[in-house]
Amino acid sequence: MSVSMLSTFVKPMHREGIPFVAGFAAATLVLFWIWEPLGWLGLGLTVWCYYFFRDPKRAVPLNRGLVVSPADGLVSLIGPAVPPPELGLGPEALTRVSVFMSVFNCHVNRAPVAGRVTAVAYRPGKFLNASLDKASEDNERNALAIELDDGRKLAVVQIAGLVARRIVCWTKPGQTLRTGERFGLIRFGSRLDVYLPAGIMPQVALGQTCVAGETVIAVLGQDAPQRMASED
Structure with a gap:
């Protein structure tokens, strides 16, 4: 071979x-x-x-302004939601893109954008099915706020699932991340939520398969409409 x-x-x-x-x-x-x-x-x-526990190399796009998927899996939810209050991002709803990971996906999580981590907040909780909308509020989670060069902030949240019992995060407040850089993992099935800055529309569709560090889920600084798709 x-x-x-x-x-x-x-x-x-x-x-x-x-x-x-x-x-x-x-x-x-x-x-x-x-x-x-x-x-x-x-x-x-x-x-x-x-x-x-595989950790394959990924071809991370280098173009400025791209938001990449933080996880391998399927886009399970797209819509407005208030980011975790422990991050201090305010009470206004932002567009949330949720990527659900099955037990067969690679579970290493990657930074969706380059920027400085301003907050890392862990909160214990339940272990509901991670594909459910209420898992964002009720389940155990670990949330990161990342500040971009222009001052805007983006949140990425690791959410434990029905089987998952351990969230791992190697990132600390004040640390600078590169786009696609590994920042943690979740053991045995879970979900990642990305809260986009205000006014940014997602460039993925429900049911789309994402690859961590490679799939572009949004473009910053462009007035692009939300992407739609049909099954074929």
Whole structure:
């Protein structure tokens, strides 16, 4: 198998996944010792765990003014919503784009824009199905406010889901992020919300598949209408 073919199927794994994969692998050896069919089941789960924590390279667009998806997954919600109050962005509703990640998506989260992180706020909560609208308010979440060069702010929120039980964020207030830079992950199925600056329309449609760090979900500084799409 060529190097290019190998890289298509074998992706690097994020270090956060090492203890989990090691645990699955150890359990698999025990299961093989107990009963071989159980061992093969354990092997399949070990491969899935490795795949879950994959961290592939992405071709991040360098054009100024682009807002990229912070997560792999499907656009599940688009509409006005008030950003988390703990970020201090005010009571006015902004356009929110929600990307839902299944347990089969890559779960490494990437910064949607370049800018300075002005706030990072964690809030405990429930573990409802992350595809539900009320998950934004009720579920465990970790929210970031990012200030752009022109002073406007954008919010990105990590939301735990029905299976997810751990939000990881490596970013601190005052840190400067590049567009597409890794800032965290959520373990085992969840959602990312992006609250766009006032007046900015999303350039993705409901049901569209997004790739973290690559898919453009909005364009800043342009009076572009909201993108529409149809299934084919």
